[in-house]
Amino acid sequence: MNQKPNYGNWVPEKLLYLTFGGAALFLVLALLAGLAFSNTPLAVICAILCAVLLAFGIYMYACHECFAFGKGDMMAKVHAHLVAHLNWDGHGTLLDIGCGAAPLTIRCAKAFPDAALTGMDYWGAQWNYAKEQCEKNAAIEGVASRIHFEKGDAAHLNYADETFDAAVSNFVFHEVHSARDKRDVVREALRIVKRGGVFSFQDLFAQKSLYGDMDAFVEELKKEGISEIHYIGNLEKTLDFVPAYVRTPWMISGMGILYGKK
Incomplete structure (x- = not known):
């Protein structure tokens, strides 16, 4: 099987992992704040932060795919x-x-x-x-x-x-x-x-x-x-x-x- 070169990407995968991971973390915190502790204001704040990170992550993923060799090129x-x-x-x-x-x-x-x-x-x-x-x-x-x-x-x-x-x-x-x-x-x-x-x-x-x-x-x-x-x-x-x-x-x-x- 022929190897393919690894040229990386201008949007590093580490950034994507951190962004989507952060969104998941704030989603869990929102659920905990709202359901376990009945803290609605904190739940709303965490939900907003989750949505922001998720939107940013989707955008950066689209850029990553656009830049990638063999994909958007x-x-x-x-x-x-x-x-x-x-x-x-x-x-x-x-x-x-x-x-x-x-x-x-x-x-x-x-x-x-x-x-x-x-x-x-x-x-x-x-x-x-x-x-x-x-x-x-x-x-x-x-x-x-x-x-x-x-x-x-x-x-x-x-x-x-x-x-x-x-x-x-x-x-x-x-x-x-x-x-x-x-x-x-x-x-x-x-x-x-x-x-x-x-x-x-x-x-x-x-x-x-x-x-x-x-x-x-x-x-x-x-x-x-x-x-x-x-x-x-x-x-x-x-x-x-x-x-x-x-x-x-x-x-x-x-x-x-x-x-x-x-």
């Missing part, structure tokens, strides 16, 4: 959108910054069969990903011989200037806690790209609280030496594979792509 489609904007011949080296469970790294390996790739991630305790999971996924997908995985910090990449021919990153920069200004994470990612190399980054670039005025930021990057750079914001409003119910501030809002040539 939205995560895969987001990755495909990023790779489609990477104008590269595939000869040389590529870095995936914040590779998670390596779905984007592996997609790049398949799209560029002559490339040597590095997947880098912090793999902190708060994430359901690990280096061993990445290596297993790469082996299952038949590309392990061309991908190297290592731990690192996206705000302080452990590579010399102009090390890679290409760099990609997907919904990572805003999660980098070691950098207060997320624009510095973008600059750090561009630092390791060779002169003439290419890049494609997707993140919540249209959220001004994270990146400020992106048009102004693009002009700054041009002045700093990036020869070609393009920005498209609010992609969730234009990409037909992003359903309306995930275009919320707590899910995907302000999605943008920054791509070009150094």
Whole structure:
């Protein structure tokens, strides 16, 4: 029986268990308060909390199924959108910054069969990903011989200037806690790209609280030496594979792509 890769989900199953478990707990408390202790106000409060958690859990489950590889496939489609904007011949080296469970790294390996790739991630305790999971996924997908995985910090990449021919990153920069200004994470990612190399980054670039005025930021990057750079914001409003119910501030809002040539 062939194994399937485990790429995880942007909505972790742990969150679903906690949400539905909390709803069940408040339902039991509501029943106890109303039937065993005749405490109607407490029963009503617990019933309301149960209903709220249940509704939230149903919503998050719908998002989970939408994102899931092999089901709604939205995560895969987001990755495909990023790779489609990477104008590269595939000869040389590529870095995936914040590779998670390596779905984007592996997609790049398949799209560029002559490339040597590095997947880098912090793999902190708060994430359901690990280096061993990445290596297993790469082996299952038949590309392990061309991908190297290592731990690192996206705000302080452990590579010399102009090390890679290409760099990609997907919904990572805003999660980098070691950098207060997320624009510095973008600059750090561009630092390791060779002169003439290419890049494609997707993140919540249209959220001004994270990146400020992106048009102004693009002009700054041009002045700093990036020869070609393009920005498209609010992609969730234009990409037909992003359903309306995930275009919320707590899910995907302000999605943008920054791509070009150094």
